[in-house]
Amino acid sequence: MTRSVPRTRRIRRSLRVSGGIRRSLRVSGAGAAVLLTLSACSSSSGGDEDAGSAGSSAKVSGQVTVFAAASLKESFTKLGETFEQRHPGTEVSFNFGGSDSLAAGITSGAPADVFASASPKTMATVTVTDAGAAAGEPSTFVRNRLEIATLPGNPERISSLQDLTASGLKVVLCDQSVPCGAAAQKALAAGGLDLTPVSYEQDVKAALTKVELKEADAALVYRTDVRAAGGKVAGVDFPEAAEAVNDYPITVLEDAPNPGAAKAFVALVKSAEGQRVLTDAGFGTP
Structure with missing residues (x-):
């Protein structure tokens, strides 16, 4: 499993395996030629x-x-x-x-x-x-592209990337060293926005978990992660995400x-x- x-x-x-288990055989004369021919055919079809x-x-x-x-x-x-x-x-x-x-x-x-x-x-x-x-x-x-993950029902009424800069809003980003963080910085730059998050996370799942646990109001994550979370979060699309496709x-x-x-x-x-x-x-x- x-x-x-x-x-x-x-x-x-793991054991290296390529094209099945190899056996060592001693052959001679015509037998060797037949085996070589079969081996070549096997290699070309595998x-x-x-x-x-x-x-x-x-x-x-x-x-x-x-x-x-x-x-x-x-x-x-x-x-x-x-x-x-x-x-x-x-x-x-x-x-x-x-x-x-x-x-x-x-x-x-x-x-x-x-x-x-x-x-x-x-x-x-x-x-x-x-x-x-x-x-x-x-x-x-x-x-993949970014989406804003919010608490279920979107209680803060977030509808744009700019809304994440509102005073008092707790936003989480991926660390800039990882792809989702680098994409977030591109999207923010495309919107001419400056955002200071409450934390930087080492991968997108960690950022999403902050919202799922209600430790943050929103996070910039991939839309695939919003979909995978089901009803634990709500997703908000934003146009700047098109500038940061991974x-x-x-x-x-x-x-x-x-x-x-x-x-x-x-x-x-x-x-x-x-x-x-x-x-x-x-x-x-x-």
Whole structure:
């Protein structure tokens, strides 16, 4: 079953599997030629896209560890369950959090197969280093934009980004070092607004929780998080959000302990089925 792992926990390295279990055989003469031919055919039909496509019969197994932005938690958890059902013998372990913290863990040597970031800038901090270089070029798989989360019923009658600057209003932002915080600063700059929050949080879920617990009147979070919270918060759209849309890139890491399963998981995320799950959660298409 899918499971989330604490940020500080070292994740067990999985057995590398690519294209199924390899057996060592001694062959000679014509037998060797036949096996080589079969091997070549197998390799040509077992590409990355086949490994994760909805109808794929490619064999993957073992644990695949996914480091993903906190805003992907609900969608990726659902996709992880689908992946395990489609590939018996696999287990998807997730580490959700602020993209910058996840990137720091990867570059420090934390074993991970897949990294899904909430911004290309954060992805670049991983892919340009030897410690976490991508096995392939990262690709954008969804987009996300900000929304104002308020208390249920919107008792403060917040209707615009400017309303967040009202005296006495308790507003929470993500820290500027994480993608949701950087996006908030872009939106505020687009509106020519200066806002001093009561706190800066390390990821979007932490910012949203402040409102859910009524410790803040409002927070700038992603619209996907407002949707995931259901009736715990109300959402307010604002035009400046269009100036701060975040692209989400995903990649298989070069030192992935289980590259075969990692490629299959990424392929599922990018497939039509995966995109439906993500758009249903409120994400936009690239």
